[in-house]
Amino acid sequence: MATGRTHRPATRSRGIPEATVARLPLYLRALTALSERSVPTVSSEELAAAAGVNSAKLRKDFSYLGSYGTRGVGYDVEYLVYQISRELGLTQDWPVVIVGIGNLGAALANYGGFASRGFRVAALIDADPSMAGKPVAGIPVQHTDDLEMIIEENGVSIGVIATPAGAAQQVCDRLVAAGVTSILNFAPTVLSVPDGVDVRKVDLSIELQILAFHEQRKAGEETPGEGGADTTPPAAPPAAAVRRRGEGTEPGPDGDVPAVMPA
């Protein structure tokens, strides 16, 4: 399986908790909307509502950035937009490459929110030679062969992988070797990267599966015997590993319905 390990270094960047960092973009978006409506100031309560979090959390989050509010008044919208943008590193423009210009890659290239805030699509790269030169979202697609050159010439440090799963690790390795140190992965694979490289993943089917889990729970609130049609468990466990849960005897028909857990 490819190289390195998937180390996640320390998670506490200098002083701002990771959980807070993950919410800053949310605040920024809400603030930008307020700014466009020329709202001058906003209270933690209002802003929290707009961002979908609670106000105590928001205030705590902001406290890691500094004391940017005014007691009795609230936060100055413009000022806070600037401070958060700066903290997130959006006062500069990050050139980004997208590798894999299929349906998804094209969708990403066309995504407006991209260019608007701190990011610029520096290049689109695909392995299909017949795509080369064809413009997508106004940008001509380039061939994978030139990947290293493209990265270097544009000083790209952020790469987006939208290839099929099978190609992702290889593309990742090349991106990293060429100098990319942050990767956003849309391919349904675990990527291995050396220390110092950040990977974030976006995975449709994982999200759906998480929803399905909760959905199932809502539906099975009363858990009637699951109608006969029980898909046969693929095989008995190891040999005769008597698996039980809790202490009581399981009411499970043939064994495994984990019974409702005693809270």
Place this chain on the structure above:
Amino acid sequence: MATGRTHRPATRSRGIPEATVARLPLYLRALTALSERSVPTVSSEELAAAAGVNSAKLRKDFSYLGSYGTRGVGYDVEYLVYQISRELGLTQDWPVVIVGIGNLGAALANYGGFASRGFRVAALIDADPSMAGKPVAGIPVQHTDDLEMIIEENGVSIGVIATPAGAAQQVCDRLVAAGVTSILNFAPTVLSVPDGVDVRKVDLSIELQILAFHEQRKAGEETPGEGGADTTPPAAPPAAAVRRRGEGTEPGPDGDVPAVMPA
């Protein structure tokens, strides 16, 4: 109405921690790959490596599901695939609708991993009348007017929103009113839903911004005394709010520009 609040109920589902639920799909994917290679059993160490987590975490996660391993041996791959699938609710087929068939919606409709594991695209819905009837990924697009009917006739409880931000809340309200109780939101907006409805969001620009934050950190590793030059803040803070940071422990003198980035 853009009702309710974005309550996140309790986060501890029945008995399985949310963080564990979020990793089950990862384990499932790794196990499925092993299964395809006809690997009969796997140790926590091996499986953890394949899923990109550490083995203690994996064992703890599995312990919430029950005792499905065999000491001294490991886990039976097929059996575990079945157990996790069942736990996630993937032994049944979930009909899903995708609303908003633009670039992204089309990409999602074409996404293979969709149909493969427990999900079925029941319908594609778009507000553009000229799209109606046009097949995308082999499925004819239907008009938004019929949304409620489509949801009901297909017994859909999971909806995917891939519309522009402006339409998302309205679409969400209609989905929920029609009976959808789980939503995967790709639009860059905070959705308000009543209690009992789950929302997960996937947001490209948030992910990129988080990466940019860390990227900026990496670049500014040595933080030399910050000279003068700093991009003018959009306006002074409120009036003369003297903002300071920490108790003087901060290496940052007192200005806020965290050093310019070379890179």
Place this chain on the structure above:
DNA sequence: GGCTGTGAAAGGCTTCACAGCT
């Protein structure tokens, strides 16, 4: 009076390390 900023408490998640089963 109103609202921020923040210690302190509570809760959740991860990691450790080892008892216990095969």
Place this chain on the structure above:
DNA sequence: AGCTGTGAAGCCTTTCACAGCC
């Protein structure tokens, strides 16, 4: 001997609640 399952410890995150400032 090997590997799982799990209490206990440690860390991170969220929430509470109120002092402090406008």
